[in-house]
Amino acid sequence: MSRRDAAVTEIRRAIVLGRVKPGEKLTEVQMSEWLNVSRPTVREALNKVVQEGLVIQEPYRGLRVASMDDSMLIDLARTRMALDTLAIDGILADESGQRWNKVEEGWRQYKKHAFDPDPFVQHMGHLAFHESIWAGSDNAMLLKLWPVTRAHMTIALAQDQAIRQDPERAYHVHEVLMGVLRSGDREAIREALEEHTMHSVKELLELLTDKEKT
Numbered sequence: 689m690s691r692r693d694a695a696v697t698e699i700r701r702a703i704v705l706g707r708v709k710p711g712e713k714l715t716e717v718q719m720s721e722w723l724n725v726s727r728p729t730v731r732e733a734l735n736k737v738v739q740e741g742l743v744i745q746e747p748y749r750g751l752r753v754a755s756m757d758d759s760m761l762i763d764l765a766r767t768r769m770a771l772d773t774l775a776i777d778g779i780l781a782d783e784s785g786q787r788w789n790k791v792e793e794g795w796r797q798y799k800k801h802a803f804d805p806d807p808f809v810q811h812m813g814h815l816a817f818h819e820s821i822w823a824g825s826d827n828a829m830l831l832k833l834w835p836v837t838r839a840h841m842t843i844a845l846a847q848d849q850a851i852r853q854d855p856e857r858a859y860h861v862h863e864v865l866m867g868v869l870r871s872g873d874r875e876a877i878r879e880a881l882e883e884h885t886m887h888s889v890k891e892l893l894e895l896l897t898d899k900e901k902t
Contacts, residue, residue, distance in 0.1 A: 695723050695733035701808045703742055703753055704842060706850045710755030714743060741839030754843050758893055761847075764840050765889040771822070771830060771837070772881050778825030780872060787824040794820020795866050802859045810855060811845060817862065821869075844892070851895045861888070 689697070699719070702708045719730045734751060737743045744754050756764065779787045794817045801813030815838055822830040861884060868880035 691725050691729045692732045692736070695719075695725055695729055696736045698723055699733060699737050700742065700842070704808050704811045704846050704849060706846060708753050710753050710843060710847065712753045714751045714753065741836055742842060754839070756840065756843050756847070758896075760840075761844055761889050761893065764837075764844060765885045768837065768841075769881055769885050771833065772818075772885070773878055775822045775825035775827060775830055776869070776874065776877050776881075778827050779821070780874060782826075787826055790824035791820050791869065794818075794823075798862060799859075802862075803855050807849065807853060810858070811842070811849070814845070814858065814862075815841060844889070847896065848888075848892050851892070851899060 699708075708714065714734065716727045716730050716734070719734065720727045723730060723733075725733075734743060738745050738751070742754055743751050745751050779791065782788070797820075798813045798817035801809050804810050804813070818841070819834055819838065822834050865880050865884045868876050871877070
């Protein structure tokens, strides 16, 4: 791994684990000292996470960690539901089963990392499972949209991570979803996706509200 890629990984890790908060400003000097790498390397790494959408670059104001308000979290969930359903349609249309095999592999990888002692590894396994659903669809536009969606999911999950760290719960809700996906029943899958995505974001919003009150 190059120094730039290692720095990118550490910035992602810091965002996922809440070491840098949504909306927090980042500077090359600060990040260079923290990561113990040169400023040019930090600049390249920051450019990469800006392209991914994890960090926002604002004219005259510099860099800050991306953040999502309540309405953006709801919009993300609704958009994911629509695109997940589109992906499932593509998978179900493949009678050979080859597309479904990608989802099964994504699930195997998720199970492998679901209880890793490193929460960042858990996070990456979670994202890889959801990516496998889009990859399984063989829909070129979904694959192009995935990096942007992954960045927004990372920000949302980082907010969730700051409030609760419950691998058992996360594994259970994904196990339920995977069971319904295996049924091949499109309507049941649509309902399961709604429960999985919309219910999770509503739970998060309630937790965020409770945290603000306390």
